[in-house]
Amino acid sequence: MNVIIIEDEKPAARRLSRLLAELDVSVSIMLHSVEESIAWFQQNEHPDLIFLDIQLSDGLSFEIFDLIEIHSAIIFTTAYDEYALQAFKLNSIDYLLKPIDDEELEKAVAKYRNFKPSTQKIALDFDDIKKLLVNPLEREYKKRFTVRVGQHLKILNADEIECFYSENKGTYAATSDGRNYLLDTTLENLESELEPKLFFRVSRKFYIHVNHIKDIVSYTNSRLQIKLNRYNEQEIIVSRERVKDFKLWLE
Incomplete structure (x- = not known):
């Protein structure tokens, strides 16, 4: 399995890489910006799976898809749930909210492994999307x-x-x-x-x-x-x- 991480917070990227190593998932490269990611995708074979943060240091990671046609499976890793519908339109198999929970990450990796991308469309379940689209007025934040x-x-x-x-x-x-x-x-x-x-x-x-x-x-x-x-x-x-x-x- 060829896996990359796109995440602008380097400590968060290293932590995610360590968590994936515990699940026997080896990360081949970590990218940290929209510009760097576009250049990499233009010059390299695309991976099987991308762990993708949404808000990068130089813009939203969705900008990558505006310029590069990517067929890799994607697991979004972000602190923001308002982008769930945009993620749903891409090859997304899960949408993990930060801080990433170990068990949720394990489930997302298992979900990817159970898919057969060549014969089955990879997509978030709509029930998963509905869970993310919580009315901000109803969501509980720390007081x-x-x-x-x-x-x-x-x-x-x-x-x-x-x-x-x-x-x-x-x-x-x-x-x-x-x-x-x-x-x-x-x-x-x-x-x-x-x-x-x-x-x-x-x-x-x-x-x-x-x-x-x-x-x-x-x-x-x-x-x-x-x-x-x-x-x-x-x-x-x-x-x-x-x-x-x-x-x-x-x-």
Whole structure:
């Protein structure tokens, strides 16, 4: 089985590769952007199976299919469920929401192995799609987070968190009272737990809460700088590839 991973978050790609190795699935190559993937597909034999993130650093991975005709089977790996119908139109056999669950991954691999692509169309079951298309108003997101402070556990309400950020391999929550708390999680894991109407990932290092934005300032290279009410320990810069989505999110 020839398998590749297309994922812009390199730690997430390495984790997925390790999980697949435990299932006796060897990954031949990992790609990290739309541009890199298009160039690779133009020059190489297409794989049997692609594990594909949707939001890459330079755009949506669907752009690859606009330029390259790909017949490989696809298992989508993403933190966003709003693209399920677009995925349904491609050679998709599953759609795994991040953080990827070991058992769900094993089921997806087994589903691929049970298919015979030469005689049977590979596609997501429509029941699977319906499960993903949950009304955002009905979906439950985390309202509280627990952190350890000495020998005690403290509860942080999501509304009081100005931002989540990564620093020195740790993930922190900065609160409206000016304190920073170390969390036992990663920004990648937070992607599926945070209310998207309230929190936005402006860069690889920061998630910010819309209600705690004090100012937005133009920055070099068509980027934006975010100033929060209390947090000011590091510059918060909206990466250039996320500026457009950030402006849409604000509206």
